[in-house]
Amino acid sequence: MIYAVIVTLEFDLYKARLWVRSRRLLLREPGTTDFPADECGAKTLKNGMAKYFCLALIFVCTHASAEDFERYNEVTQYDHFFSKYSKRNFGPNFDWRYFKAQAIAESRLRKDAQSQVGAVGIMQIMPRTYAEIVERSRYIKGSDTNPQWNIAAGIYYNRSIWKIFAAERPFQDRLDFMFGAYNAGKGNILRAQRHTMITDLNPNLWASIEETLPRVTGKHSKETIAYVDTIKEVKSALK
Numbered sequence: 001m002i003y004a005v006i007v008t009l010e011f012d013l014y015k016a017r018l019w020v021r022s023r024r025l026l027l028r029e030p031g032t033t034d035f036p037a038d039e040c041g042a043k044t045l046k047n048g049m050a051k052y053f054c055l056a057l058i059f060v061c062t063h064a065s066a067e068d069f070e071r072y073n074e075v076t077q078y079d080h081f082f083s084k085y086s087k088r089n090f091g092p093n094f095d096w097r098y099f100k101a102q103a104i105a106e107s108r109l110r111k112d113a114q115s116q117v118g119a120v121g122i123m124q125i126m127p128r129t130y131a132e133i134v135e136r137s138r139y140i141k142g143s144d145t146n147p148q149w150n151i152a153a154g155i156y157y158n159r160s161i162w163k164i165f166a167a168e169r170p171f172q173d174r175l176d177f178m179f180g181a182y183n184a185g186k187g188n189i190l191r192a193q194r195h196t197m198i199t200d201l202n203p204n205l206w207a208s209i210e211e212t213l214p215r216v217t218g219k220h221s222k223e224t225i226a227y228v229d230t231i232k233e234v235k236s237a238l239k
Contacts, residue, residue, distance in 0.1 A: 069237035081151040089159040101234035111147045123154025169204035176206035176228050184224040191216045
């Protein structure tokens with residue numbers, strides 16, 4: 001696997017690397033552009049005065065194994081929330097560790113994580129998306145920076161995606177569709193499905209989406225595919 005490592009003055013090294021591999025969503029709504037348009041390089045933010053971020057991108061080839069993620073078995077303070085809201089949204093037989101693995105890919109389980117475009121918390125939820133979830137949900141009511149409600153909202157959002165991709169397909173493929181849409185946006189995955197139908201690929205298999213997603217999101221498709229693969233790697237290490 002190829003890991004992108006960022007040397008930066010302003011970002012945590014892991015978070016910067018993750019930002020390159022899985023650039024945060026803007027709206028996560030069908031019909032929208034889900035990735036920010038900026039590129040790696042010099043960044044300018046204006047808060048009264050310009051602030052420049054110089055980023056150097058270094059690609060390091062390494063073979064990651066499940067053992068690299070095993071240390072997260074010792075990080076258990078949020079396990080209760082992953083279990084509780086997984087049961088609430090997906091039933092008692094669904095393995096809640098899928099969502100812990102997703103959270104590790106999103107934020108390294110950091111409750112104070114914040115992306116460059118404003119996604120916050122353990123599940124890296126955009127404030128606008130969180131507000132919409134609070135409006136629809138009967139039980140999510142706290143701040144998006146509160147670990148409990150951030151995790152609850154992320155799993156709730158996953159459930160809304162899960163319902164969309166309900167066609168008959170292998171369980172793992174349905175998981176991949178869900179996590180891929182969480183990252184790239186539901187609309188982009190649906191558009192990639194439409195492309196499979198004109199190229200004689202099975203629209204219900206994630207391998208087909210890996211083939212057609214580049215036609216929809218361009219180079220960002222690599223980030224989405226890496227994101228889904230990372231979740232599977234992490235999940236295999238969790239006990």
